Amino acid sequence: MSQKGLVIKEKIVSESPRDHLIRKERFPHIWCPGCGLGTVLKCYVEAIAASSIPEDKHVVISGIGCTGRIAGYVRLDSYHVTHGRPIAFAEGMKIVRPDLEVTVISGDGDLVTIGGNHFIHAIRRNVDINVFLVNNFIYGMTGNQMGSTTPLGAKSSTSPYGCPEPPFNLPLLAAALGAPFVARWTTLHTRQLAEAMKKAFQVKGFALIEIISPCPVGFGSYNELREGKDYIKLFLENCIVDHSADLNKAAISLRPGEPIILGNFIQREMPSYHDFELEVFKKAGWLK
Amino acid sequence: MRWDIRWAGFGGQGVIRAGEILGRAAVKQGLDSAMRPMYGPEKTGGWSRADVVISDEQIIFPLIVNPDILVAMSQDGMNRDGSSLKKDGLLLIDGELVKDVKCYPKKIYSVEATKIADSLGRRIVANIVMLGAFSKAFGIVSEDILLQTIIETFPKAVELNKTAFKLGKENVREVEI
Amino acid sequence: MSSELRLLKPGTYFMMGNIACAEAALIAGCEFYAGYPITPSNEIAEHMSRRMPQLGRHFIQMEDEIGSIVAVLGASAAGVKAMTATSGPGFSLMMETIGLSAMLELPCVIIDVQRAGPSTGIPTFVGQGDVMQARWGSHGDYELVVYAPSAVQEFFDLTIEAFNTSEWLRIPVVVLSDEVVGHMYGRLVVPEYDKIKIVNRKRYNGPKDQYLPYSCEALVPPFVAAGDGYRIHMTGLTHDERGYPSLEIEDSHKLIDRLVMKVRKNSKHLWKYETLYADDADVVVVTFGITARSTEEAVKRARAEGLKVGMIKLLTLWPFPEDPVKIASQYARRLLVAEINMGQLIHPVREVAECPVAGINYPVGYAPPPEYILDGIRAAV
Numbered sequence A: 001m002s003q004k005g006l007v008i009k010e011k012i013v014s015e016s017p018r019d020h021l022i023r024k025e026r027f028p029h030i031w032c033p034g035c036g037l038g039t040v041l042k043c044y045v046e047a048i049a050a051s052s053i054p055e056d057k058h059v060v061i062s063g064i065g066c067t068g069r070i071a072g073y074v075r076l077d078s079y080h081v082t083h084g085r086p087i088a089f090a091e092g093m094k095i096v097r098p099d100l101e102v103t104v105i106s107g108d109g110d111l112v113t114i115g116g117n118h119f120i121h122a123i124r125r126n127v128d129i130n131v132f133l134v135n136n137f138i139y140g141m142t143g144n145q146m147g148s149t150t151p152l153g154a155k156s157s158t159s160p161y162g163c164p165e166p167p168f169n170l171p172l173l174a175a176a177l178g179a180p181f182v183a184r185w186t187t188l189h190t191r192q193l194a195e196a197m198k199k200a201f202q203v204k205g206f207a208l209i210e211i212i213s214p215c216p217v218g219f220g221s222y223n224e225l226r227e228g229k230d231y232i233k234l235f236l237e238n239c240i241v242d243h244s245a246d247l248n249k250a251a252i253s254l255r256p257g258e259p260i261i262l263g264n265f266i267q268r269e270m271p272s273y274h275d276f277e278l279e280v281f282k283k284a285g286w287l288k
Numbered sequence B: 001m002r003w004d005i006r007w008a009g010f011g012g013q014g015v016i017r018a019g020e021i022l023g024r025a026a027v028k029q030g031l032d033s034a035m036r037p038m039y040g041p042e043k044t045g046g047w048s049r050a051d052v053v054i055s056d057e058q059i060i061f062p063l064i065v066n067p068d069i070l071v072a073m074s075q076d077g078m079n080r081d082g083s084s085l086k087k088d089g090l091l092l093i094d095g096e097l098v099k100d101v102k103c104y105p106k107k108i109y110s111v112e113a114t115k116i117a118d119s120l121g122r123r124i125v126a127n128i129v130m131l132g133a134f135s136k137a138f139g140i141v142s143e144d145i146l147l148q149t150i151i152e153t154f155p156k157a158v159e160l161n162k163t164a165f166k167l168g169k170e171n172v173r174e175v176e177i
Numbered sequence C: 001m002s003s004e005l006r007l008l009k010p011g012t013y014f015m016m017g018n019i020a021c022a023e024a025a026l027i028a029g030c031e032f033y034a035g036y037p038i039t040p041s042n043e044i045a046e047h048m049s050r051r052m053p054q055l056g057r058h059f060i061q062m063e064d065e066i067g068s069i070v071a072v073l074g075a076s077a078a079g080v081k082a083m084t085a086t087s088g089p090g091f092s093l094m095m096e097t098i099g100l101s102a103m104l105e106l107p108c109v110i111i112d113v114q115r116a117g118p119s120t121g122i123p124t125f126v127g128q129g130d131v132m133q134a135r136w137g138s139h140g141d142y143e144l145v146v147y148a149p150s151a152v153q154e155f156f157d158l159t160i161e162a163f164n165t166s167e168w169l170r171i172p173v174v175v176l177s178d179e180v181v182g183h184m185y186g187r188l189v190v191p192e193y194d195k196i197k198i199v200n201r202k203r204y205n206g207p208k209d210q211y212l213p214y215s216c217e218a219l220v221p222p223f224v225a226a227g228d229g230y231r232i233h234m235t236g237l238t239h240d241e242r243g244y245p246s247l248e249i250e251d252s253h254k255l256i257d258r259l260v261m262k263v264r265k266n267s268k269h270l271w272k273y274e275t276l277y278a279d280d281a282d283v284v285v286v287t288f289g290i291t292a293r294s295t296e297e298a299v300k301r302a303r304a305e306g307l308k309v310g311m312i313k314l315l316t317l318w319p320f321p322e323d324p325v326k327i328a329s330q331y332a333r334r335l336l337v338a339e340i341n342m343g344q345l346i347h348p349v350r351e352v353a354e355c356p357v358a359g360i361n362y363p364v365g366y367a368p369p370p371e372y373i374l375d376g377i378r379a380a381v
């Protein structure tokens, strides 16, 4: 929740078939009007409801940030840990309980800036977790500071002259590290996003979905995207869906004429950490 | 009765392993023992030291300031630790590698442990030759239990180690000071 | 089944402290180990990497110490006993997560094999400079338990105790060992298993709609694991009894009070210490860890010289065992605190002592020889 953000009480219009997956008693939520996080939450519960995995086996883990609050709104086993660390927490949990479907939903700053080391190593190990990384190009919660996903030149509360550093190209990074599933969608592409989430649950190994999400009150207010509809326009006009895109060109600049490339880029089968560990158990004599 | 025994040498000579075996044998025999391994920062070839305390009572302070016995497996070990030997202490050296005795022991024993190990084709058993010599020269731990501990430590090289231990016992000599 | 595929059998061993610690963790029921290499704790990780898979348990080498302790909490949230081991620099990196462990009430065991500091210090030399950090290192109000072994046997015993305490109170427990105790070989007696007390966290299995994960009814609420079907929420934010974030001061008070009181109210059960000649002593030395071994020798020699000296060896450092120190200070003319640092444990001793307190400090990276402690004692007498 940006310091500039308004908290408005959203009226819950009617019962939804997914209500049992939401901790409605915690509403109103903290997110600003026009924020994409509600959509991310909706897609997640849709994907869970549509998945064949029992709800009690789903676990969601978040770090700190606006996105990090998602764990607190989902009626699943849910853990809201320290800033940057949800992936490490998820790894410990998944390794001892391979039967759980462990999903990390957290922010860009959380997962790839302060938590970047855990991110790259979890992919390298191919631990069987899902990481839904919400990229709003900014540290929303702390007041819109730039981070490692802020496009070069974009303004923020700590880049008044424009961000002086180039951002991560996350799909390229994850693909290079060997992730078996890498996708990127925006909160406008709800159907594709929920589908990708469902796929991620099926993937054996690390599944990454980068979710481009509006932050009109934070990032937007510095970068001519002041309202939700500005983002809708951006997404409608600038996004290209290309599942077989050259990921070298998938960096996001937000400059006119340079599209945001979306798609389910990588889908491949490979041994996961669990398989590697079973090999160790055999060599150690525990398993035949 | 408490014995403070310092083994000194360089990495790769099995100094610490010798200390561990000696301590374990003592514990098997119902004595108390503590062993403190130490080595220099180099990965191989740096100095190494095993401080073994053996006592028939529970050991209170487990470390060694001035040993009763110094086992020097190299000249460098002698240079480093010789001066720590207690006045009237006992010294055991690898007679081939230690030429310059830098302390004033009551008695000096010598065995050419490395040369004997080489003659067996395995330099790494020099520490076992040294344990054989130690056993003959000082006793402290029963020879049978010590040999048994060696065998248990190296179950795949029983004969080699038995021979090394025996040759150590047979070849150790008291040196005239 | 080969004997390697089992727990260490009851019997007498001659074993390195760090390895005794690892074997103790296995006996205590540790199912998950995560760590990052650092001297002088490495033997624990090395041993666990070999032993854990032999027992079908999990070992992972993480990318850093933060990842290690966080992964330990993830495993703990899944309901298993979990641990990590480190030394100074890595211990510093773990501080934020120690607070998370306290806040989420996820049990975990942290072994800190102290080395000489500050900063990188001397990795292969001993230090006792983490006493205050272990207690106060994470921000905010919380309590934890810190044990300090002075021998291989104690390292073994206190590691099991650490798991038990951590499970009982749902708190982080630190075993503050040191380089000498970690690397030293010593006699270890493993008792018959039925003589070893093993505590497992209390689990909730009542009706789902009545479960309050952070209920204040008892000091330690019963636990549910991920996957148990209770749809639990845990957060590092200040939370109410449901586990939901709360800005209500009353919720905050209730929570913090409970986090602190579950240790404070049980202090007397948690204190472990041994006294020697403390009853009639003019001077009593308070000490712990390897320094206690030097001190005991020094005290015996001092007695032989006719000096009326005693000692208290603390096996629990936190919660600080106030009573024995206070009582000793009511009879003695002076308390001395011997430690390998420039003065840390001396502070809680001063807080409770009713006589003057002075330090015997030895900051150089070796265990102080008994003679050094004896000089301090003579000066005080």
Ligand SMILES: Cc1ncc(C[n+]2csc(CCOP(=O)(O)OP(=O)(O)O)c2C)c(N)n1
Pocket (backbone or CB within 6 Å): A001, A064, A065, A066, A067, A068, A083, A106, A107, A108, A109, A110, A111, A134, A136, A138, A139, A140, A141, A142, A147
């Ligand atoms: C160790 C630590 N440093 C800093 C913070 C402050 N902090 C809270 S949220 C946040 C940024 C979150 O950004 P992001 O992950 O992108 O999430 P968003 O709010 O944008 O969804 C920071 C820096 C913290 N909680 N912990």
Ligand code: SF4
Pocket (backbone or CB within 6 Å): A001, A002, A005, A030, A031, A032, A033, A034, A035, A036, A037, A066, A067, A136, A140, A141, A214, A215, A216, A217, A218, A219
């Ligand atoms: S991400 Fe941006 S819009 Fe959403 S709650 Fe945070 S500051 Fe507000």
Ligand SMILES: [Mg+2]
Pocket (backbone or CB within 6 Å): A065, A107, A108, A109, A134, A135, A136, A137, A138, A139, A140
């Ligand atoms: Mg962000």
